[in-house]
Amino acid sequence: MLFPTLNFGLFFLAVFFVSWALVRLPRTRLAFLILVSYGFYAAWDWRFCFLLGGSSVFNWLMGHLIHRATGDGRRKLLVSLAIALNLALLGFFKYFNFFLNSANALIETLKLGRDIPYLEIVLPVGISFFTFHGISYVVDIYRRKISRPARLSHILFYIAFFPQLVAGPIVRASHFLPQIAAPVDPHDIRxxxxxxxxxxxxxxxxxxxxxxxxxxxxxxxxxxxxxxxxxxxxxxxxxxxxxxxxxxxxxxxxxxxxxxxxxxxxxxxxxxxxxxGFQDFWQRWHISLSSWLRDYLYISLGGNRRGAWMRYRNLALTMLLGGLWHGASWNFVIWGGLHGLALIIEHRFFKGGLKPATxxxxxxxxxxxxxxxxxxxxxxxxxxxxxxxxxxxxxxxxxxxxxxxxxxxxxxxxxxxxxxxxxxxxxxxxxxxxxxxxxxxxxxxxxxxxxxxxxxxxxxxxxxxxxxxxx
Known part of the structure; x- marks a missing residue:
């Protein structure tokens, strides 16, 4: 369902009135919103609801394991495993054929033999967004921005909530989970x-x-x-x-x-x-993604803590991966690389980037x-x-x-x-x-x-x- 359509308008009106009718029954209301969110996603392809649910349950379980783990080494190993498996899921659906096509092009250029067989893989709608939500949860647990693991129902709702499920914004777990736990107030709605x-x-x-x-x-x-x-x-x-x-x-x-x-x-x-400048641009464009890449990727790579050249490397890697996140095409890699190059030039010649106030x-x-x-x-x-x-x-x-x-x-x-x-x-x-x-x-x-x-x-x-x- 697309937002600007009659079908979605009728869907949302029903959700709006029923959800507020259930406001004094918070658990029932939450279950209802989870159900309609999965119904919204099923309108594209019901089979991928199992993928969405499996991703949610996996990240919920990993959050518990990370929270209970003793020792920094074990916690780091678990969060690394959670991130790797989330990215492996995203990579299979989104990038498998991209890398396969690239490999086949290389095989053809080098005349090494037969092509690798091609697979017809359907890209689940919104997989980049719900994968990043899952990673946000396990990393926020690891960084202790969330004091204790959330309930499974809260994770199911956080990852599947229908307004942001398909195309964002990317909402941090540490920002949204407290809202789920708190009672909603109809008098506080703007x-x-x-x-x-x-x-x-x-x-x-x-x-x-x-x-x-x-x-x-x-x-x-x-x-x-x-x-x-x-x-x-x-x-x-x-x-x-x-x-x-x-x-x-x-x-x-x-x-x-x-x-x-x-x-x-x-x-x-x-x-x-x-x-x-480009730094200012990324503080204004798709802010939820750019801040996610900064906090979960750029800073994890070392940020600007290890000298100028490491900062330039981290900027380049962050923007290259940010470009690839947008799609399985060399065009997106080039797009991300050009933005990374522009950021490096700004940091090199303008001491941390152009700033409007200066x-x-x-x-x-x-x-x-x-x-x-x-x-x-x-x-x-x-x-x-x-x-x-x-x-x-x-x-x-x-x-x-x-x-x-x-x-x-x-x-x-x-x-x-x-x-x-x-x-x-x-x-x-x-x-x-x-x-x-x-x-x-x-x-x-x-x-x-x-x-x-x-x-x-x-x-x-x-x-x-x-x-x-x-x-």
Whole structure:
């Protein structure tokens, strides 16, 4: 089920009313939310519910073993085993055929004999996200950020909770498990803020992201040789705007849905195209992933504790693995590698990275423009089907004499509107929430319903899946 569909709307309305009807029966309510979360996942493929449940039970058991283990060596061995097995599960489903294809290409190049047989492996939706949630739990137990192992029902809910199950945000176990243990208070729900996030997310996905894809990005990336430099540039900008609107829309809706059910998710985007450097960009883009990679990978590798060259190595490894996390393709490795290289350059020449507070207004504008265009260039490898398509797209920047065909008022208006979201006041949602505090919640709910219908009518026909569903 996709968020911006009638089926999901009916599903969520039923979940909302039943879950709050059960508020005085917390165990029954939790069991109900676990059940509907597995039902939500089963809508894609019910068979993978066993994989999801098995991953949850495994991490719950490993959490108990790590907590009970005596001696640092034994605890470290157990957490290493838990991480390795989680990654092995992810690697089999997501990367087996990638490495198999790479091996077959090498065999063919070296003329060593027959290819290795190919396996048809279906990628479970959201496996990258629920695997990282499992790792978060066992590592937080190991680091004693969680004082004692959680109940199995709490782990089942934490890993399978349907708003964040498919595409995040990645919620830390130490952040979410205490919320499950505490009683939910219907009077503590910021319903107006939640509805604003949901409405904003629906508009970004249904209108902005979908039209940017169909009108600018998709056709050009499919065959960039048919377009000149100006259309290539517009498509590049279009995809940068599309992926932001698409992914931030999903997380805004997920945060709003979780809030309406009584749970808090972390903010995942903070106007990333206002970044003055790549370090600043990753503090604004997919914040739950970048902070997860920093705390669970970069710091585990040694962080910046062992000198400059080890820091550069750790940055490179973190971003290469972060790129590979996004997909089983050399394009994602290149994308991650370019971001790692940019971070290394910043740390080398700007003593720990560019920081907005240290720049004059003129230098801040220049740094923002340079960062934005470099990020757009790296998006080419993220979006293109393969390296050949990426290179064809980049080569298109040289076809300057070709007249643009995509610079229509509608497309330019979409781009302008999408980018203007980065220059709203950072607290614009809080301001709107405050301004609507006097409007009765029932009236605001009716207005929200009417706006949902209006947004649906403004979008193109059909509904493309969210981009991050593939990860």
């Amino acid at each position: 319903a107006r803020r939640a509805l604003l996030l949901i409405l904003g997310g629906l508009f970004k996905k249904v209108v902005l992201a979908n039209y940017l894809a169909t009108g600018l990005a998709d056709d050009v990336f499919f065959d960039p040789t048919q377009y000149g430099a100006w259309d290539i540039l517009l498509a590049n900008y279009g995809y940068a705007a599309q992926i932001y609107c698409d992914f931030s829309a999903y997380t805004d809706i997920a945060i709003g849905i979780a809030a309406l059910l009584g749970y808090r998710f972390p903010v995942n985007f903070n106007q990333p195209y206002r970044a003055v 720049l004059t207004p003129g230098r801040k504008i220049a740094a923002t423009l340079v960062t934005f265009h470099l990020v757009c260039l790296t998006w080419v490898f993220f979006r293109a089907a393969d390296f050949g398509h990426a290179w064809s797209f980049i080569a298109g920047f040289a076809r300057i004499g070709t007249a643009p065909t995509l610079a229509t008022p509608f497309n330019l208006g979409l781009l302008s509107l999408s980018m203007s979201l980065h220059f709203l006041p950072p607290d614009w949602v809080a301001r709107l929430e405050t301004s609507m505090a006097r409007v009765p919640l029932v009236a605001w709910g009716a207005v929200a319903g009417a706006l949902i219908v209006a947004i649906d009518s403004l979008g193109p026909s059909g509904m493309a899946p969210f981009i991050y569903f593939q990860f």
